[in-house]
Amino acid sequence: MTCTSCLRELDHCHGTLVQHVADATECTDLGCTDFEVVRHSLVIDCESVDGGCACTEPVYFEELLRAS
Numbered sequence: 001m002t003c004t005s006c007l008r009e010l011d012h013c014h015g016t017l018v019q020h021v022a023d024a025t026e027c028t029d030l031g032c033t034d035f036e037v038v039r040h041s042l043v044i045d046c047e048s049v050d051g052g053c054a055c056t057e058p059v060y061f062e063e064l065l066r067a068s
Contacts, residue, residue: 005041017043021055 015029017040025035046053
């Protein structure tokens with residue numbers, strides 16, 4: 001199966017973009033260097049990650065607010 005975005009030579013990523021509570025983002029594709037939403041066909045909140053995410057834990061979020 002061939003990716004239509006690859007065939008059209010469009011700038012895109014095959015990974016999943018994960019958006020964190022503190023506005024940080026990361027991608028499941030280790031080679032991804034541009035975390036713009038428009039480059040990713042799948043974008044999820046970190047709360048949707050299997051096993052959860054540390055940044056949604058109350059203790060982490062309180063520390064983040066104090067640092068601001």
